């Protein structure tokens with residue numbers, strides 16, 4: 001499954017490091033548009049597809065050297081299924097940049113893409129990447145992860161620039177789960193700040209949340225060290241500390257006494273953490289895992305408790321050692 005692109009060109013980070021390629025970006029929302037900007041900055045020929053534009057998906061991907069999907073979770077399964085029936089160039093990498101879980105199957109986006117396009121390497125792109133900062137040209141880092149390291153290196157070379165430093169990883173599942181699960185925690189962090197609980201509380205919340213993410217993420221097959229990297233801790237710090245994060249704003253709004261519908265309609269954009277929380281609790285029930293912070297977020301989103309009651313519930317849990325054997 002070798003791609004024709006060279007994974008090891010000279011390590012030159014100006015925008016001519018790689019010969020221009022044709023890149024098809026699926027999704028013209030905040031993230032698709034920011035990624036299109038990064039690809040154009042590197043001189044690539046970029047075509048963006050969205051369900052509302054006039055070109056067909058087939059036309060846009062037909063001669064692409066790379067397909068990069070940045071649609072929100074509800075779009076992944078229908079689009080991957082459509083692409084399954086479409087002719088792509090042989091062996092080109094498909095990059096998935098969605099951070100969510102499928103409601104029907106509980107699958108991650110990369111699993112859906114792998115099931116539909118098994119002849120292509122599936123590369124996960126995830127990291128601390130608030131799109132508004134990237135649109136402003138501020139420096140950012142990310143991870144591209146694939147079991148086929150050749151494919152990860154190709155994507156690294158295509159997208160790296162002076163403003164976007166791309167690392168490779170051999171752990172696509174861990175990379176993807178870090179970016180997905182932190183959205184649940186970002187809602188909790190927004191609640192914490194919205195209630196003005198202070199820096200001690202926020203530090204405690206994020207540290208315990210990392211343990212919770214590692215517990216679930218490794219149980220589902222991710223590698224522990226991945227969750228300490230950019231796509232895990234790195235993305236959690238970005239998302240849990242920035243009002244640019246939509247998930248953080250959901251929690252902040254709930255803490256101000258707004259209801260979920262009101263918060264989401266004011267947001268007018270995707271907050272994957274809401275759906276991810278519901279799917280995560282389904283997974284936790286199935287796997288018989290305790291996920292205390294995510295459980296409180298679930299109760300809050302489903303209108304079972306108030307933000308204050310969620311805090312009390314977490315503070316009054318049974319006392320125990322910080323680290324239980326076998327978790328980290």
Ligand SMILES: NC(=O)c1ccc[n+]([C@@H]2O[C@H](COP(=O)([O-])OP(=O)(O)OC[C@H]3O[C@@H](n4cnc5c(N)ncnc54)[C@H](O)[C@@H]3O)[C@@H](O)[C@H]2O)c1
Pocket residue numbers: 027028029030031032050051070071072073074075076078079097098099100129130131132269270272
């Ligand atoms: N915005 C960011 O800062 C950012 C950064 C990294 C990752 N992400 C992730 O990228 C994904 C997209 O986020 P966004 O910020 O671009 O959201 P957005 O709401 O701005 O855009 C969502 C895009 O998905 C498309 N879409 C949704 N459902 C679809 C369907 N059924 N069929 C076809 N297309 C569909 C929409 O048309 C739109 O183009 C999310 O999973 C998000 O977590 C976002």
Ligand SMILES: O=P(O)(O)OC[C@H](O)CO
Pocket residue numbers: 099127128129130131183186235238239244245246247248270271272
């Ligand atoms: O706006 P959010 O909360 O979807 O966060 C965006 C990115 O995931 C940050 O890396």
